[in-house]
Amino acid sequence: MVSTPPERDVNEAELDVTTRKTWAAGIPGVTTSLRRGVEQMGALRTGATLRLLNQREGFDCPGCAWPEPRGHRSVAEFCENGAKAVAEEATRRRVGPEFFAEHPIAELAERTDYWLGQQGRITQPVVLRPGATHYTPIDWSAAFELIAGQLRALSTPDEAVFYTSGRTSNEAAFLYQLLVRSFGTNNLPDCSNMCHESSGAALAETTGIGKGSVTLEDVTRADLLVVVGQNPGTNHPRMLSALEKAKANGARIIAVNPLPEAGLLRFKNPQKVSGLLGKGTALADVFCQIRLGGDQALFQAIGHLLLRWEAERPGTVVDRDFVAGSTEGFEEYAAHVAEVDWEAVDVATGLDRAEVERVARMFAESERTVVCWAMGLTQHKHSVPTIREIANVALLRGMIGKPGAGLCPVRGHSNVQGDRTMGIWEKMPEKFLAALDTEFGITAPRSHGLDTVGAIRAMRDGQARVFMAVGGNFASASPDTAVTEAALRACDLTVHVSTKLNRSHVVHGRTALILPTRGRTERDEQAAGEQFVTVEDSMSVVHRSRGRLEPASEHLMSEVGIVCGLALALFGPEHPVPWAALSGDYDLVRDRISRVVPGCADYNARVREPDGFVLPHAPRDSREFTGTRTGKAVFTANPLTVLRVPPGRLLLQTLRSHDQYNTTIYGLDDRYRGIKDGRRVVLVNPHDITDLGLADGQLVTLISEWPEDPTGVVERHAHRFRVVAYDTTRGCAAAYFPEANSLIPLDSTADTSNTPTSKSVVIRLEPEVVSDEP
Numbered sequence: 001m002v003s004t005p006p007e008r009d010v011n012e013a014e015l016d017v018t019t020r021k022t023w024a025a026g027i028p029g030v031t032t033s034l035r036r037g038v039e040q041m042g043a044l045r046t047g048a049t050l051r052l053l054n055q056r057e058g059f060d061c062p063g064c065a066w067p068e069p070r071g072h073r074s075v076a077e078f079c080e081n082g083a084k085a086v087a088e089e090a091t092r093r094r095v096g097p098e099f100f101a102e103h104p105i106a107e108l109a110e111r112t113d114y115w116l117g118q119q120g121r122i123t124q125p126v127v128l129r130p131g132a133t134h135y136t137p138i139d140w141s142a143a144f145e146l147i148a149g150q151l152r153a154l155s156t157p158d159e160a161v162f163y164t165s166g167r168t169s170n171e172a173a174f175l176y177q178l179l180v181r182s183f184g185t186n187n188l189p190d191c192s193n194m195c196h197e198s199s200g201a202a203l204a205e206t207t208g209i210g211k212g213s214v215t216l217e218d219v220t221r222a223d224l225l226v227v228v229g230q231n232p233g234t235n236h237p238r239m240l241s242a243l244e245k246a247k248a249n250g251a252r253i254i255a256v257n258p259l260p261e262a263g264l265l266r267f268k269n270p271q272k273v274s275g276l277l278g279k280g281t282a283l284a285d286v287f288c289q290i291r292l293g294g295d296q297a298l299f300q301a302i303g304h305l306l307l308r309w310e311a312e313r314p315g316t317v318v319d320r321d322f323v324a325g326s327t328e329g330f331e332e333y334a335a336h337v338a339e340v341d342w343e344a345v346d347v348a349t350g351l352d353r354a355e356v357e358r359v360a361r362m363f364a365e366s367e368r369t370v371v372c373w374a375m376g377l378t379q380h381k382h383s384v385p386t387i388r389e390i391a392n393v394a395l396l397r398g399m400i401g402k403p404g405a406g407l408c409p410v411r412g413h414s415n416v417q418g419d420r421t422m423g424i425w426e427k428m429p430e431k432f433l434a435a436l437d438t439e440f441g442i443t444a445p446r447s448h449g450l451d452t453v454g455a456i457r458a459m460r461d462g463q464a465r466v467f468m469a470v471g472g473n474f475a476s477a478s479p480d481t482a483v484t485e486a487a488l489r490a491c492d493l494t495v496h497v498s499t500k501l502n503r504s505h506v507v508h509g510r511t512a513l514i515l516p517t518r519g520r521t522e523r524d525e526q527a528a529g530e531q532f533v534t535v536e537d538s539m540s541v542v543h544r545s546r547g548r549l550e551p552a553s554e555h556l557m558s559e560v561g562i563v564c565g566l567a568l569a570l571f572g573p574e575h576p577v578p579w580a581a582l583s584g585d586y587d588l589v590r591d592r593i594s595r596v597v598p599g600c601a602d603y604n605a606r607v608r609e610p611d612g613f614v615l616p617h618a619p620r621d622s623r624e625f626t627g628t629r630t631g632k633a634v635f636t637a638n639p640l641t642v643l644r645v646p647p648g649r650l651l652l653q654t655l656r657s658h659d660q661y662n663t664t665i666y667g668l669d670d671r672y673r674g675i676k677d678g679r680r681v682v683l684v685n686p687h688d689i690t691d692l693g694l695a696d697g698q699l700v701t702l703i704s705e706w707p708e709d710p711t712g713v714v715e716r717h718a719h720r721f722r723v724v725a726y727d728t729t730r731g732c733a734a735a736y737f738p739e740a741n742s743l744i745p746l747d748s749t750a751d752t753s754n755t756p757t758s759k760s761v762v763i764r765l766e767p768e769v770v771s772d773e774p
């Protein structure tokens with residue numbers, strides 16, 4: 001059975017709120033996976049597709065970047081949200097020329113991202129001409145000529161912006177950055193700018209490499225796992241299997257979060273009868289319900305306590321050999337945290353000192369500690385200092401480059417790390433650019449390009465006139481919705497390489513193109529035969545992905561084909577890069593990758609190993625910190641940030657529902673948090689609801705306040721949110737991304753990383769007049 005897409009958009013009046021769950025997965029996880037698969041694909045296709053998901057000869061999950069186990073894989077090597085991601089891509093619903101003829105752009109612009117996404121796969125390239133009311137079909141060569149013509153007409157290549165989402169394969173990403181640099185700009189913003197840039201910045205500075213230092217085996221061998229600012233039950237669900245395995249091996253888990261997320265508390269493993277029918281595995285031994293933005297203070301306090309205990313019993317807490325031989329900056333750090341301000345720690349964390357001490361004691365007792373984190377840590381103004389403090393504690397204890405220990409920033413989108421490895425970055429190092437020049441006989445530009453925030457500013461101000469995105473939903477993913485949308489509308493041309501409709505297609509430039517591409521699940525036939533692509537997971541494992549389904553339409557091109565087709569139209573056949581040959585045989589692309597990208601030598605052979613290969617990581621592999629200025633890991637002394645909130649205000653974080661992956665909305669339920677049939681909710685502690693004179697279920701406007709010279713304070717409003725009483729930390733609230741993005745101004749970004757601050761937003765809530773109209 002294939003159901004029809006929903007007819008209506010969201011109406012908060014129909015929101016249903018039930019008790020939040022205290023465990024994740026189990027039977028509801030299995031039934032939801034199957035139901036969503038059958039709704040979108042039908043029963044037979046669901047079975048045929050899921051059987052290949054995350055298997056060695058199958059395709060990589062288009063969801064998150066959590067790694068597959070090396071060696072044995074189970075028959076169902078996926079989670080509920082992986083199944084949803086696949087169902088969305090392998091859906092039988094179609095958006096063809098008739099759809100665009102029937103729906104004017106003005107009507108589509110009124111629809112939610114959920115409604116747009118539920119219409120199905122786009123089957124043909126379409127164009128929206130200046131002043132037109134509808135997208136109409138265009139053939140591929142005309143589309144490429146149109147883009148090439150607009151690019152050639154720019155007064156400088158820097159007037160174009162080339163965005164990448166984290167789903168793009170390594171091969172497509174490598175060719176895309178080659179096209180962009182051959183054209184003459186480094187304007188290569190990506191979704192990493194909006195999520196894990198703070199991790200990359202802090203880790204590159206302290207360990208010399210902006211990636212995590214653990215393998216999946218380290219996670220299961222750790223005796224202490226610390227999960228900070230991360231909701232694995234929704235955003236990286238198979239991590240729960242690793243946590244369960246670690247617990248079985250005797251590990252203890254500390255969860256640090258403002259919300260008691262189901263996936264931090266208990267896991268009912270759907271792969272086991274005991275998981276389906278029994279009580280499951282309790283996960284967090286200690287749950288620190290921290291105040292938003294208090295993580296830096298927590299880790300600074302832990303560092304203080306570890307050093308105090310070391311002074312009391314020398315040689316028992318600090319790994320002195322490691323600190324003396326492999327690090328620098330220890331004395332300054334130790335002096336800094338010796339003076340820690342406990343009153344500030346109390347305010348920042350909202351935790352009891354005894355609780356902080358208990359956590360620190362667990363660090364001191366652990367032989368093998370892994371600290372994991374995600375966007376709960378990376379999207380604050382002080383995210384980079386926060387992650388530096390985590391590195392400080394790991395260095396004190398010698399927890400880098402040791403089996404069962406390390407730092408683990410858990411990445412979001414499935415190939416976001418691989419895209420960066422392949423050169424999608426506005427400031428790739430000279431070594432990479434020089435290798436690119438040598439390999440292809442081009443001269444890559446050297447001046448840094450625009451990141452996401454810089455690109456929005458440039459488009460807003462008329463300094464960038466063409467915007468192209470390979471994947472993603474830029475309009476919804478970016479902060480400051482109104483400014484981002486105005487920036488896209490100010491462009492002469494917007495181009496989106498996509499599988500399905502989303503908001504970015506209806507917030508368009510004067511001319512707009514949608515170029516439909518094949519998905520991960522689909523067969524990719526080229527001149528040299530059937531192709532596979534490669535991806536890199538969160539733990540630096542590079543492996544193959546081969547789709548098997550018939551493409552959704554005969555008119556689709558692969559991402560590699562689209563990049564090469566555009567390059568041929570832009571540069572012509574005489575260009576030093578053999579674009580036509582590369583698009584026909586991805587082995588030729590991988591040969592080039594092996595000569596340009598560090599750590600990728602012999603790429604074609606190594607990705608054909610059953611589990612692929614692991615990219616080198618000097619701190620993890622040999623405890624060497626070759627990427628830092630002095631070749632040593634770096635302790636840092638960071639001034640403590642304490643968020644003090646005026647009376648009547650709350651600290652807001654944006655977060656994802658369980659029926660969502662980034663901007664893709666799979667459904668309107670958030671099963672774990674007990675929300676059904678709606679998304680415009682604000683989760684508030686019941687005591688705060690009372691103190692604010694509000695009521696559970698009341699409709700409110702969320703208002704953020706931002707100092708702005710010379711006018712004083714500028715308010716931002718997000719209307720029609722329903723208050724839901726929820727056991728968040730006192731003074732902290734939560735609302736879904738992207739609905740709450742409008743509250744965050746473009747200029748509010750994290751220090752050093754320039755990541756938009758989607759966390760720790762000061763808001764007040766004002767009652768709204770109740771209406772039944774959506």
Ligand code: SF4
Nearest residue numbers: 061063064079082238
């Ligand atoms: S854990 Fe992530 S990669 Fe694995 S199946 Fe789930 S969504 Fe996909």
